[in-house]
Amino acid sequence: MNDRPTRSRAYADPYLAGVGLGLVLLAAYVVMGRGLGASGAFAATAAGATNAVAPARAAASPFFARYLAAPGPWRDWLLFELAGVAIGGFLSALLAGRLRREVERGPRISRRSRLVLAFAGGSIMGLGAVLARGCTSGLALTGGALLAAGSWLFIGAAFGAAYLVAPLMKRAWR
Amino acid sequence: MSAPLFLSDHAALIAAVVIGIAFGWTLERAGLGSAKKLAGQFYLTDLTVFKVMFSAILTAMLGAFWLGRLGVLDLSRVYVPGTWLAPQLLGGAIFGAGFAIAGLCPGTSCVAAATGRGDGLAAFTGMFTGILVTGLAFAPLQRFYDSTSRGTLTLPEVLHLPYGTVVALLTGIALAGFAGAEWIERRQRAPEPEHARVATLVPEQEPQA
Amino acid sequence: MTPLHRTLAGAAVVLGAFAPFAGSPYRTPPAGIDIRSLATEVANEEDHVTAIELATWIQERKAGLRILDLRTAEEFDEYHLPHSENLPLEALATTRFAPDETLVLLSGGGAHAAQAWVFLRALGNRHVFFLRGGLQEWLDDVMSPTLAADAPPETKARVSALSRYFGGVPHTGTALPEPAAANSVTALRRRGC
Numbered sequence: 001m002n003d004r005p006t007r008s009r010a011y012a013d014p015y016l017a018g019v020g021l022g023l024v025l026l027a028a029y030v031v032m033g034r035g036l037g038a039s040g041a042f043a044a045t046a047a048g049a050t051n052a053v054a055p056a057r058a059a060a061s062p063f064f065a066r067y068l069a070a071p072g073p074w075r076d077w078l079l080f081e082l083a084g085v086a087i088g089g090f091l092s093a094l095l096a097g098r099l100r101r102e103v104e105r106g107p108r109i110s111r112r113s114r115l116v117l118a119f120a121g122g123s124i125m126g127l128g129a130v131l132a133r134g135c136t137s138g139l140a141l142t143g144g145a146l147l148a149a150g151s152w153l154f155i156g157a158a159f160g161a162a163y164l165v166a167p168l169m170k171r172a173w174r
Numbered sequence: 175m176s177a178p179l180f181l182s183d184h185a186a187l188i189a190a191v192v193i194g195i196a197f198g199w200t201l202e203r204a205g206l207g208s209a210k211k212l213a214g215q216f217y218l219t220d221l222t223v224f225k226v227m228f229s230a231i232l233t234a235m236l237g238a239f240w241l242g243r244l245g246v247l248d249l250s251r252v253y254v255p256g257t258w259l260a261p262q263l264l265g266g267a268i269f270g271a272g273f274a275i276a277g278l279c280p281g282t283s284c285v286a287a288a289t290g291r292g293d294g295l296a297a298f299t300g301m302f303t304g305i306l307v308t309g310l311a312f313a314p315l316q317r318f319y320d321s322t323s324r325g326t327l328t329l330p331e332v333l334h335l336p337y338g339t340v341v342a343l344l345t346g347i348a349l350a351g352f353a354g355a356e357w358i359e360r361r362q363r364a365p366e367p368e369h370a371r372v373a374t375l376v377p378e379q380e381p382q383a
Numbered sequence: 384m385t386p387l388h389r390t391l392a393g394a395a396v397v398l399g400a401f402a403p404f405a406g407s408p409y410r411t412p413p414a415g416i417d418i419r420s421l422a423t424e425v426a427n428e429e430d431h432v433t434a435i436e437l438a439t440w441i442q443e444r445k446a447g448l449r450i451l452d453l454r455t456a457e458e459f460d461e462y463h464l465p466h467s468e469n470l471p472l473e474a475l476a477t478t479r480f481a482p483d484e485t486l487v488l489l490s491g492g493g494a495h496a497a498q499a500w501v502f503l504r505a506l507g508n509r510h511v512f513f514l515r516g517g518l519q520e521w522l523d524d525v526m527s528p529t530l531a532a533d534a535p536p537e538t539k540a541r542v543s544a545l546s547r548y549f550g551g552v553p554h555t556g557t558a559l560p561e562p563a564a565a566n567s568v569t570a571l572r573r574r575g576c
Contacts, residue, residue: 092199124304
């Protein structure tokens with residue numbers, strides 16, 4: 001009994017994948033003295049884009065200032081790392097036969113609604129990530145493994161809130 | 175070897191891409207590039223998110239501890255994210271709410287978008303927009319953002335326990351959590367009727383071998 | 384539980400169970416402030432450099448030298464030392480420096496730089512200094528130094544040459560003339576922190 005996607009490989013064992021991910025994180029600690037991240041890359045891009053279009057606005061934002069200082073937003077480590085994430089994800093899906101133009105959604109929601117929800121959810125996560133100074137990869141994983149109190153606080157708050165909101169979103173998935 | 179190596183400039187950016195590729199590859203292999211799979215976490219049908227995340231934290235935590243103890247990695251020089259109680263509590267809650275709505279987080283939305291998922295692209299763009307707007311309108315948030323800072327605060331310091339003890343406790347909790355996750359998933363899995371063994375486009379769960 | 388899971392769980396149990404008996408994973412004290420050693424450095428004046436020393440380092444292209452200017456972007460744009468970087472105080476906590484870099488902190492009057500010195504040392508950076516008199520000291524001692532008439536000639540020559548290297552205007556005696564070239568520079572003198 002093996003329900004797997006047609007013509008594609010089964011997903012890897014989650015524990016094994018988790019160990020792999022942990023080793024990648026450990027490699028980052030060893031090689032760079034820092035961990036992974038994602039939201040920082042978005043912030044650097046936002047800072048750089050704003051600076052290119054409206055430098056005064058960019059300079060006026062204390063949040064962007066950090067990314068505009070040397071060596072500049074376009075050489076931000078996380079930006080390059082996130083580019084790698086896209087490449088790695090693409091390659092894995094390619095080799096596993098999982099590349100697919102699709103809008104993932106449940107049977108009771110339209111494509112359009114799902115896309116709107118994804119965008120809205122993303123925006124909300126953006127706000128959350130700015131306030132918390134990170135996201136699941138940069139704060140939860142990286143800081144969690146290093147026993148940072150703020151990271152564990154974030155994990156608790158994020159999972160807690162997600163479980164509270166999920167029932168309201170049931171229609172998107174079931 | 176004296177780690178962290180603290181690569182700089184070009185070497186650091188190359189390392190960033192390589193590490194990123196490994197990160198993205200692993201996420202996709204685990205199925206975390208699929209919003210449907212991720213969302214299963216919050217309906218307790220597919221606890222892959224929990225398993226992957228906490229296996230990763232456990233591995234990196236034990237790895238960092240032992241490499242530190244063996245003197246291979248200078249743990250005090252590894253950047254530990256700081257603690258800001260109020261912003262991280264509120265930011266975390268907001269982030270979690272957004273996660274439940276989008277079904278993807280920043281890293282996984284990148285993987286989803288890169289593998290053709292339109293919802294991944296939408297979440298990715300939404301994330302960018304949210305951060306952009308928040309950054310532009312940041313001034314009124316500044317005070318809250320900087321409030322309740324605790325610097326680099328670790329759980330051993332909070333709990334007044336030695337580092338190794340906290341590591342052991344978290345290991346135990348994580349393993350118990352995994353056992354619990356397996357139990358929850360087993361309960362959720364209804365027996366498969368013969369006629370329902372149809373090839374599906376995206377599996378709801380992966381049965382353990 | 385599959386064999387794989389059993390192996391992984393077993394490894395976790397072993398590594399986790401031995402952790403409490405292994406002692407501290409930190410080789411060096413973590414980012415806490417070892418006040419005694421820092422206080423010693425301050426007392427022995429090992430924490431700061433003079434403007435002349437800094438100027439010499441710049442001229443000699445000292446390897447790994449990074450001059451971190453903590454003033455605002457506007458102040459930085461108006462005038463800054465050659466090869467210096469503008470870095471706000473808040474960014475100090477998250478900026479990583481290589482262990483072999485020599486960091487020199489600089490602010491308008493030196494107070495912020497002195498505070499930043501404590502932060503960076505507490506974070507574990509080894510070679511950190513600050514310019515005690517701040518930018519004003521640079522302006523006074525390098526850009527328009529007063530060469531005391533009774534100072535040894537080699538010192539006068541060295542300081543004079545150093546000053547000119549940076550486009551400064553040395554002068555002798557106690558009077559402070561206001562040559563046109565130094566006007567924009569002297570205008571920056573009376574700025575705070």
